[in-house]
Amino acid sequence: MAETTGDNSIQTRDVGDAAIIYASDYLNKLTGERIERECRRQFDSGRRALIINFRDTELVNSIGVSILVGLIDAAEQNTARLIFSDVNSHTATLFEMLGLTRHVSVAANEDEALSWISADEPIA
C-alpha cells in the first residue's frame, strides 16, 4: 500500500488496484476541482477503482457537489468503480437530498469500500 500526496496537497493512497483520495475539510469549488483532477489523472493512468474518503469533510457546498456529479459521470464513461466512504451524517443527507446516492455507492468506511471492490474483481 502506498500513500502519496498529489499536486496541490491532495492526499491519496493506493491499495492494490484501487486508489483512495482524501477530500479536505471543506468541499468547495477549489477542493472539488483538486479531487476531480486527481480522479481524472487516475482514470487516465488506467485505474478502474476509486474511493473518495470524506473522513475529514465537515462542510460541503453545492459547487463541490456538482463537481462530484461530474466525477460520477466520468467514472461511468471510464467504466470505473467510484465509491464514497466515511461520509458524515450531514453530508450523507445532503448527498441523498441532491440525488447523488442513486448514482454512487456510499460505504461506511474504507474497508467496506475495498471489500466491495474486491468482490467486483475483475473490473471489465
Place this chain on the structure above:
Amino acid sequence: MNQPRILSRINQDEFFGRAAEVSDIVRQSSAFPDARTLVLMTTPDAGASELLRHAYDELFRRRGELVPIHFAFRRSDGSAVETARRFFHTLLQQYVAYRRVNPALCKETLTFYDLLEVALPGDYELITNLIEGFHREEAAEKDLIDFCLSLPNRLLAEGRTVYPLIDCTKMGPFQEDMVTPQLLLTELSQAELPFVVAGLRRQANKLIHGVDDREWAAKATLHVDHLSESSAQALVESLARRYGIELNQTTRDLIVQQLNASPLFITEFMRAARGGQTSLTSYLSCQRLYVDELLGGSIKRHFDRILQTIAPAAQTNRTLMRVLYESAMSDTGKASLWTWKKRLGLAAPEFEHVIDALHIYELVNSTAAFIEVNSGSHVWMDYLRAHYRVEVEAEPRAKVVAETLLEALKRAPQTMNLKYRREAAVGLPRLLPQFNCQSLPASLFHYDRFAAAYKGENAAAIDNGLDAETDLIQLPQVIQTAACAFYASNIEGDRERCVVAHAFESAEYTDENQVVWIAAEIESKLEASRELTEEWYERMATFARESGFARYRIWLIAPEGFSQPAATLLREREAFGSSRQQVQLIAARLRAESKVEKPKADEYEMTIPMGDDSELIAASTVEKIARRVNFKPEAVNQIKTALVEACINAAEHSLSPDRKIYQRFVVEDDRLVVIVASRGVLPAQLAGENGQGVSAGQNGGKGRRGWGLKLIKTLMDEVEFEHVDAGTQLKMTKYIR
C-alpha cells in the same frame, strides 16, 4: 406596487408610518353620520398636508359613493374672494375629474369652459348651472364668497355628496387668516356632510371654536405627530436609495435624531444631499450638510419664512430674533410676558399677534404669564443660535459656519448616546401606568430576596416560584407619570430613566391613599454598591422633599441588581430595588405593553468579502450563534450549509460593486433568522425563485449547479428572496425545535 400619484407628492412606497391615519380618513367617509367631522391636529412639520393628499388619492382610487375633494388654504392666500373663487374652481374640477375617472384632470389648468367640455353628459346641466350662478354672483363680493363656499351644499341639494378634506395647516397664523376657513367650515358643518379638517394643533382649537355650529361637538380627533423612529429610519433609507446616496445605519440614525423624525426636514435634507452629491457615511459629512442647510438651505428658508410671516418688518424681526435667542440662552429658558413685551417694544395687539404666532408654530410655549423658547427641537435651536450670530451680532459668516459645524460634530456622539440609552431603558413611563392596583410577588421589588430564591434558575422555574409566592405587594393606581426632569432641572439622566408617578394606593381617592412613586434607573455594570445606591436614594429623597411630596415610595432599578449591603440599605429606608430581570418579569405580569415585556431580539451583524472561502467565517459564526440558542447539531449543520450556499449565491450572482456580503443573524424566542444581502443586481434566473416548490435532485442528481437556492429551501424552514433597490437580500428562518 406603487399606484400612480394624483395629488400626493411622495410615492406610496415612500410614504412611511401613516397607513393607519390614511385608513382613518378613508373610513371617516363612511362613519357618517356618527361623527361627521374628523379633526386632524398636527404638530408642525409632521407631514399632515401630504397625509391628506394621500388620503385623497386613496379615496379617488376606491371609487366610493362620495366624491373626495381636497382643498388647502395657503399662507399666501390673498383676499377672501380670491380664496373662495379658488375653492369653487378646485372643487368643480376635482368633481369632474372624479366623475370622469380621470385623475389627470385634477392637476390640469382648466377653465370653466374646459370643465364643461370634459364633464360627463349627466353632469353637464348641473355644472352649467353652477358656473352660471358663479358669474351671476360676481357682481357682489360677499354674495360670491357665500356662493363659492356653499358649493358642497349646493351639490348635496342636487343629490351629489362630496367628502371635503380641508387642509388648514399652511394658512397664516393670525386671527384674520382664519376668517375664510371658518366661513367654509361653518358651511360644511351646517350641511349633512362628513368632512375632514387638518390644522396645526395649537391653531385647530381656535379654528374650530370660531365655527358657529351646534353639531360641532360630534367630531372625532386624530393626532398627527412626527414619524416614529422606525418610520423615519425607513424614510431616510428609502430616499437614500432613490437618490443614490451612500448611507450607513449610524448616520441614518443621526439624521433621524437630529431632525426630530420630521418627514419635512428629512426629505429636504436628503434632497440637499442628492443636489450636492453628498455621501452620508460619516458624522462629518452629515453635519457639514446639516450646517449648510441651517445657514443657507431649506432649513433656513423654512424658519425664515415663518419668522418673516410673524414679524415682517426688518427691525421687529431682528429684535424678535434677539429676544428669542436671549430667552433661550437664559438659565431657565423662559421669561415673563411682561419682559418680552418690554423688550420687543410692540403695542399690545401686535405683541399678542407675534406671541400667538410663535406659539402656534411651536417655536415658543406661551402661557398666561410666561414665554418659554421651545428647546426640544434641535433644528429650531440650531437655527436660532446660528442666525442670531450672523444677523443680529453680525459675526463673520465663515466663523459661524465653522463653529456651528464644530458644535454639531461634538454633539453627534452625544445625540446618539442619548438614543442608545433611551432604547436600553426599561420603559418606566409606560410601565408604571400599568400598575393599576394589581398585586405582584414582593420578591420582584426586593432584589436580595429574588436573588436568593431564583438566581441561576431557568425561566419556567422562576415563573412557577413567583406564582407560588404568598407575600404580595399591592401596587398603586398610577394617575399620571412624568419625567423627574420636568419637576426639577437639576435631576440628571434622561426622561425615560427617572420618573415620577402620582398615584393612589387603592381605588379610593382620598388624601390618605395618595402617594408618589419615584422610580429611577441606576447605571452599574455589576450589582449596585451600597455607596451608589445610597447616593441615588438620597438624591431621590431630596427631590421628593423639595417637590413637596407628602408620601412617597422610591424604587431603584439597577441592571444587575444590588449588592447585599445595598439591598439592606434599601430595606432600612423602606425603598424598593429591582434588577432589570425583575422589571421584565414585572412587566410581563402586568401585561404591560412596554418594550420590557418582550426584550428586543438579539442581533448580530457581520460583513465578509466575497471569495477566498470567506463563507467559512460566516458559517463558523452562525454555528456559534446557533449552538448558543440550543439548536440540535443536525440543525446547526443545516443552517451552516444554507448560509454557505447563500454566500455563494451572493458572490456568484449579484454583480456586486463592493464585493461584500452583509449578514445579520437575528435570534428570536423560537427562531434564528439569517439575512444575507449584497449590493448589485438580481439576475433574471433568480427573480422568480420565491415560492417555488423544493425538489432536491429533481434531475436525478446529475445536473450541474443551480442547486444552491433549492438546497437552502430544503435546509431552512422559511426562505424569502427579495429584490431591494440597493441589491438582493435572502432571508432564511430556522425554528428551534
